[in-house]
Amino acid sequence: MSPSPTTLAAFEEAKGFMPLDEGLALHRAAETAAALGLPLLEVGTYCGRSTLLLADVARAAGTTVVTVDHHRGSEEQQPGWEYHDTSLVDPEVGRMDTLPTFRRTLHGAGLEEHVVAVVGRSPQIAALWRTPLGLVFIDGGHTDEHATADYEGWAPHLAPGGLLVIHDVFPDPADGGQAPYRIYRRALESGEFGEVSVTRSLRVLRRAEARR
Numbered sequence: 001m002s003p004s005p006t007t008l009a010a011f012e013e014a015k016g017f018m019p020l021d022e023g024l025a026l027h028r029a030a031e032t033a034a035a036l037g038l039p040l041l042e043v044g045t046y047c048g049r050s051t052l053l054l055a056d057v058a059r060a061a062g063t064t065v066v067t068v069d070h071h072r073g074s075e076e077q078q079p080g081w082e083y084h085d086t087s088l089v090d091p092e093v094g095r096m097d098t099l100p101t102f103r104r105t106l107h108g109a110g111l112e113e114h115v116v117a118v119v120g121r122s123p124q125i126a127a128l129w130r131t132p133l134g135l136v137f138i139d140g141g142h143t144d145e146h147a148t149a150d151y152e153g154w155a156p157h158l159a160p161g162g163l164l165v166i167h168d169v170f171p172d173p174a175d176g177g178q179a180p181y182r183i184y185r186r187a188l189e190s191g192e193f194g195e196v197s198v199t200r201s202l203r204v205l206r207r208a209e210a211r212r
């Protein structure tokens with residue numbers, strides 16, 4: 001099924017970086033993964049643009065989205081960098097804070113109750129995590145350090161048959177940074193994942209079923 005019209009309108013309005021075709025591919029992956037009856041996890045909430053689509057699926061499937069972010073922005077979102085948005089700076093603290101905007105986004109779309117927001121550093125949260133996941137969507141920090149930590153921290157929690165979705169995978173360095181591409185290659189070369197779909201820079205991989 002497509003996202004509800006309300007979700008789609010909220011997605012189009014939300015601040016964020018995901019184009020609609022990639023968003024719809026994420027939504028389809030989430031629908032498939034939700035059949036496992038397990039939570040769907042996102043690394044990199046930002047203002048909730050992609051979270052909306054995962055939440056739309058979670059509502060229909062009766063599962064929950066867990067979305068992880070320290071809400072202080074990635075490297076490229078800091079002052080002076082390409083993706084900085086001055087309206088997202090907390091004037092009192094003098095640092096980025098995307099949490100209030102994220103909360104407004106979800107509230108406006110009526111999807112708050114389907115999402116658990118975890119505020120903190122992804123590797124720290126992954127180290128505490130104990131629940132198998134149906135989907136892991138990696139869209140956090142795009143340096144090698146962060147992308148590798150997200151892959152190593154979260155991929156082991158994917159249930160057999162679960163989906164690993166990676167955003168901003170650019171095989172050609174001329175198109176973008178290589179860290180997400182490197183974890184994508186690493187997942188494929190591990191032999192534990194097979195490719196399900198490619199939609200522009202969004203890659204969907206499936207974790208192999210457990211051997212009998």
Ligand SMILES: C[S@@+](CC[C@H](N)C(=O)[O-])C[C@H]1O[C@@H](n2cnc3c(N)ncnc32)[C@H](O)[C@@H]1O
Nearest residue numbers: 016044046049050069070073074121122140141
């Ligand atoms: C590219 S944005 C996410 C975009 C969002 N998925 C969307 O579609 O609009 C990346 C986010 O990851 C967060 N982030 C970066 N490194 C992180 C880390 N180590 N732990 C938690 N969050 C992190 C940043 O704060 C930022 O909000």
